[in-house]
Amino acid sequence: MNNPLTFRPATDSDCRLVWTWANDPALLAHTFRTHEPIPWETHQKWYKTTLLGTTRHLYIAEHDGLPAGYVRFEDNHLGEPEISVYLAPPCRGRHLSAPLINDGTRHHLLLHPDPRPMTAWVRIENAPSLAAFRSAGWHPDPAPAPYLALPAYRFVFPS
Template identity: 40%
Template sequence: MSNRVTVRPATLQDCRTVWEWRNEQATREASFNTRYIPYEEHKGWFARRLTDPHSRIFMVANAQGRDAGYVRFDLVNQEATISVSIDSNERGKGYGTAAIKSASDLLLGTEPVHRVIAHIRRDNPASVAAFERAGFVLQGYTQFEGVDACEMVYGGKASAGARTNGAQEPG
């Protein structure tokens, strides 16, 4: 199995594909916002994100050149928050880890960003493991949008530290 991926900027033509992935049941369950998103609402959001100077959306293709997922970054100051979704037919093949690492490295190499932050639901160990394999370091545990979450960081001083950087399970 090859988990090589290519990353390209998303375009308006990717809108429906991203919407379909976003509304997959497993994706919604792993998201902080679990509600179904109507297509008309998504179209407006997607178009705004593509032109927002503080947002980057990348499509990720598998080794055969088929779209396998997307990675979105929200840029604030010199940090970016990452959001990822992989097509349900492509999960478990290493594309998530490859997408996270490839897109994060691309962003850090092309934008004035020094680190990438991931907030991951605590009840999503597969995603936590994918981010760890991509080189993200656990910083601690927090509430994010009212949900228990892990905070992980890639790049900057955080990634150079210990694997857990002192983070402990809450008592």
Template identity: 35%
Template sequence: MTPGLVARDATEADAEQLLAWRNDPRTRSASRTSDVIALDDHVRWLRGVLASPDRLLLVVEAAGEAVGTVRFDREPAGEWEVSITLAPASRGRGLARAVLTEGERVLAERQDVRAILAAVHQDNAASAALFERAGYRESAPAADGFRWLRKTQP
């Protein structure tokens, strides 16, 4: 466990908060899909994620306050793609690395993980630096405005 942070499984009760974070303009600008998402569409998506054995969605909390979310999507051959979102109010507090580390810890406890992949928008220098500091390395040429980084698990 990362000191001070606890990851828990997301639930349907988190839908509105997760949607507010997802629809935040800064979050949308770094996402593959930058459209504003409607609540009904989001709830449908969330139910599918929560029911899927190939996805893990965590809410990370500090002192009982939700500060971010980490999602992992299973890829072939024991690889997982990561997506991280910090709550807008949590940005600038130095929490991103700890949120990512806590998510990776939970994933490794629950799944056989060979590697974790991250798609990082080419204009998102902060996210690229986060993943690079966490041990992710360039794994494929950039495509469609996104860099691909990969972290091999021990």
């Protein structure tokens, strides 16, 4: 199927949905910073700065006109432009991750051109995400490296 996902910038009205997604145990299990659920107030503050679009860019991916997940772009603490991705549970296992990653990156770069290669850091035990970036044609560094003190593979595109 061509372009199974469409992308649009996140808006105020997505705040609660994105909070629900941020607290998905499948995501919390693989984040680098915390495994604890994110309080609503903390999320609201983070979301407000996110919508300003000065430090990070958040896009909602839609499938058949319904929100399916997100792609987020933000420079990490190493100064690399980094992508983070999420698919809602009903949309997983349907080979939507490659378009999420690649079409999402293209969509972002059309709006915010950046000559630097895009980076993704994925924890070594996050099998679905490792497979997703590989199947999107991204290549990991040959060996894992510590990222925020946790072992992870760095994917760079184009490599």
